[in-house]
Amino acid sequence: MIEADIFKALADPTRRKVFEKLAGGSLNASALRDGLEISQPAMSQHLAVLRAAGLVREQRQGRFVNYEVDPDGIVAIGAWLARYRAYWPQRMEALADLLKDMDQ
Amino acid sequence: MIEADIFKALADPTRRKVFEKLAGGSLNASALRDGLEISQPAMSQHLAVLRAAGLVREQRQGRFVNYEVDPDGIVAIGAWLARYRAYWPQRMEALADLLKDMDQ
DNA sequence: GTGATACATAAGCGTGTGCTTATGTATCGT
DNA sequence: ACGATACATAAGCACACGCTTATGTATCAC
Numbered sequence: 001m002i003e004a005d006i007f008k009a010l011a012d013p014t015r016r017k018v019f020e021k022l023a024g025g026s027l028n029a030s031a032l033r034d035g036l037e038i039s040q041p042a043m044s045q046h047l048a049v050l051r052a053a054g055l056v057r058e059q060r061q062g063r064f065v066n067y068e069v070d071p072d073g074i075v076a077i078g079a080w081l082a083r084y085r086a087y088w089p090q091r092m093e094a095l096a097d098l099l100k101d102m103d104q
Numbered sequence: 105m106i107e108a109d110i111f112k113a114l115a116d117p118t119r120r121k122v123f124e125k126l127a128g129g130s131l132n133a134s135a136l137r138d139g140l141e142i143s144q145p146a147m148s149q150h151l152a153v154l155r156a157a158g159l160v161r162e163q164r165q166g167r168f169v170n171y172e173v174d175p176d177g178i179v180a181i182g183a184w185l186a187r188y189r190a191y192w193p194q195r196m197e198a199l200a201d202l203l204k205d206m207d208q
Numbered sequence: 209g210t211g212a213t214a215c216a217t218a219a220g221c222g223t224g225t226g227c228t229t230a231t232g233t234a235t236c237g238t
Numbered sequence: 239a240c241g242a243t244a245c246a247t248a249a250g251c252a253c254a255c256g257c258t259t260a261t262g263t264a265t266c267a268c
Contacts, residue, residue, distance in 0.1 A: 004117055011115040012256080013108055023188055029215060042257060044216055063214045063265045071191045078192070081182060084127055087175045088182070116226080133245060146227060148246055167235045167244045 002054060003080050006073060009053035014038060015046050019055060019069070026059075026068040106158060107184050110177060113157035118142060119150050123159060123173070130163075130172040 009015055018032055033043050047067060050056040055073035059066045113119055122136055137147050151171060154160040159177035163170045 001117070003120065004115075007111055007114040007120070008255095010111040011108075013105070014256085016107065016111070020187065023190070030213095039258070040215070041217080041259085045256075048216080065215065069188060069191045074185070074188050074191045077181075077185055081178070081185065083124065084173060084178050086127070087173045087178045112225095118226090134243095143228070144245070145229085145247080149226075152246085169245065 002076055005049075005053035006055060006076055006080075009049050009055055012046070012049075014042075015050055018043075018046055019050060022056060022067055022069045026066045028061075028064040028066050030064075032067065106180055109157040110159060110180055110184075113153050113159055116150070116153075118146075119154055122147075122150055123154060126160060126171055126173045130170045132165075132168040132170050134168075136171065 010019070014036060017036060021027060021032055021035075029040075029043055029047060032047075033040065036043075038046075047056065047058075051058060051067075053073060054070055054076060056067050057070040059068070114123070118140060121140060125131060125136055125139075133144075133147055133151060136151075137144065140147075142150075151160065151162075154171075155162060157177060158174055158180060160171050161174040163172070
């Protein structure tokens with residue numbers, strides 16, 4: 001069950017912050033650290049969890065490892081959420097439009 | 105942060121099973137137990153977590169307490185997911201249609 | 209080659225989580 | 239009123255989780 005890893009990964013607040021940072025674009029592990037008061041090994045461990053969950057993927061570039069959001073993870077969450085379509089208050093597309101607007 | 109409670113709640117496999125059972129319709133705590141090898145207090149605790157996360161809501165009916173999916177929780181997940189819209193492989197509506205088909 | 213930088217991994221530790229057993233509270237049947 | 243049923247709560251315990259420090263590996267600059 002891949003959902004198990006996904007929800008576990010997202011249960012941690014630091015990992016959610018990291019993931020949201022990556023929503024703005026690709027970043028390396030060091031760049032992901034600043035702003036967050038976290039040690040280098042802790043970040044490395046968090047990234048390993050996110051990667052194992054399929055939420056993030058990496059790309060080596062010399063000494064740096066660039067991380068980016070893995071669309072597969074997003075799809076998996078969407079797939080899970082789709083099972084509860086009967087409880088969506090309206091079409092998810094409409095919700096998405098709503099949320100896009102309140103995104104500042 | 106309500107997402108914290110939501111993802112934490114869904115991180116547990118038993119709670120996800122309970123939640124998916126409720127996707128089929130309202131059920132009381134005892135009915136939710138069968139199939140799952142879990143004690144009565146454990147189920148009660150899991151339901152308390154799901155309720156606190158806004159994923160489930162209850163309705164007393166005599167001695168029984170009926171639980172059902174709370175659309176607010178679904179909306180909250182959809183709202184969070186909407187932040188990553190840039191990484192959706194296509195429109196979520198299309199994904200939803202796809203998933204509805206492979207839902208046996 | 210040598211030192212510095214970027215990141216991963218290992219080991220150990222405090223804390224949170226999910227379970228159990230035991231008990232409490234409320235409603236139903238008689 | 240009394241026992242049974244449905245569920246919640248309390249306390250205690252084993253284990254998982256996230257952190258730290260220490261160390262390993264790989265790439266860059268010179």
